[in-house]
Amino acid sequence: MGVVVVTGASGGVGRASARAFAARGDRVALLARGEAGLRSASREVEQAGGRALPLEVDVADFAAVDRAASRVEAELGPVEVWVNTAFSGVFAPFDEVSPEEYRRVTEVTYLGFVHGTRAALDRMKPRDRGVIVQAGSALAYRGIPLQSAYCGSKHAIQGFTESLRCELLHDSSGVRVTMVQLPGMNTPQFDWVLSRLPRRARPVAPIYQPEVAARAIVHAAGHPRRREYWVGGSTVATLLGDKVAPGLLDRYLARTGYRSQQGERRRDPDRPANLWSPADEHRDFGAHGRFDRTATRRAVQPWASRHHGLLGAVGAVGAGLLGAALARARH
Template sequence: MTGASGGIGRATAVELAARGGTVALLARGRVGLEAAARDVEAAGGTPLVIEVDVSDADAVEAAAQRVEDEAGPIETWVNVAFTSVFAPAHDIAPDEFRRVTEVSYLGYVYGTLAALKRMRPRNRGVVVQVGSALAYRGIPLQSAYCGSKHAIQGFTESVRCELLHEKSGVRITMVQMPAVNTPQFSWVLSRLPRQAQPVPPIYQPEVAARGVVWAVDHPQRREWWIGASTAGTIGLNAVVPGVLDRYLARTGFDSQQTADPRPPDQPANLWSPADGPDGRDFGAHGIFDARAHSHSLQAWATRHRRALLVGAGAVGAAVAAAGASARR
């Protein structure tokens, strides 16, 4: 689990720990990692803490080998780690774009390659890429992040085709997320005048974590969407992208900022972890608990779609039978 010290990665690690077994926690911040390890233990799992910057391919490879040496074969690899910059594109420096790309896109590439190196010879294993509706639809103030998510989608599609070509038993799938109440809005480098926020509706990280775990168990599906807003955004972008361009040009700046000014002392995790030696544990949740949904009807319906289809068929058959009986 990369990005395991906070947000979706932290929540997913706990969700997986409830099944028992070892959960390898990969991230940069020691404070957050140690707290995540305690959460994993409390949930019933065995943590393996590894400090690593996923932008370093050699370090990711070494982390993967350590997991195999200390915990056994890697069965599931989940890529979550990212960083970004909240600002208009013209206010983001070239080295900042490069850093976001190295972490948020190449980090996924390096993690995937390290996993495949071990999974392909065994002909089994699952790689899950935690994505976003923004892998399909770019929005203002998040050009670096959206570019990385688009790149991950293209990379994943290519790898999936290659695995299918060789008839591999290894599976790779992507989970596209909605706006989630994670600590990123308190630690991503921001040049916005006001406090950054997720675009409502906002979901709790546990909703996202349940979606990731479902994808781990059902990797045969190429992609999973979490939240009605994700489905709506991707669907509308496929049909009327120009309309969304104009809508987001009008609403995308205000909808991503609260009414409060950005805290002048807000940390930034672009170059070093916000939960560093003198930092604090940010946990899985951000600062929007009061506005975040703990459940997603769309995600629940997706997980239970077969039962719903069977039920709908049974109801339809009963109605048809009743109608035929009435006509007689």
């Protein structure tokens, strides 16, 4: 039973992860902005068998994150695992996103991870132990249309984490940092992220339940020597396909990326958006989004993460198949 900090813990993957750690009997600090979401997430942690410490924090504010970390250690004990999942975004073409909105997404989604990592390292390095888990995304490797600010932030997290990992190895540090790369998830984000799309935003299929990601994050926290874990089995071939046929995936996504990220129903212009203030301040959205009927609770992770050699061979074959499929789609 250890001390775990989860950012973005009031909803989605963060909330599912907090419950998963609590099921092990961990003491879990929940960092998020929304009071109602935090209150319900805290209750779920206690019901799952853990001890909860809910803290209202905007991860874009490093001083606030650092104060929260100090309070966690004072009330729960030394932080052993820090999980960064908090993010925000805007669904819109790049030129329809204001500079202020772009900056805010970057501050929350990228710098929020930097701030959490710094707060964790400042406490873990003197003890020479601890694990930091970054909730990444397949979009850290492959940008898609309509999410340029989010994709840019995920790319930045990837580069930042790789750099930090090298520094920790140079120092022979006992602190470990790993990433869990996620596919499309059934989380409330598609009902509260700022959108200027004509129809309701949706994740690109296949869609996974947040509990799938939570299991991967808990696994990564217990096995942090691997640099990254992948959730979902379709990403490797796609990424390799982009290397095999440069530019082809760009053209394919230009044709399909707008349609695949929108549902049939029109977007409600009055729905809440969490870019500047929490959408779950007065209403709890829970961990799941509105895609329960199509989301799966199963994934090939962590098996795939333990068999990179075989996966690479399969991915190489898949890349060729993907290239052929995209070529057919172009004609």
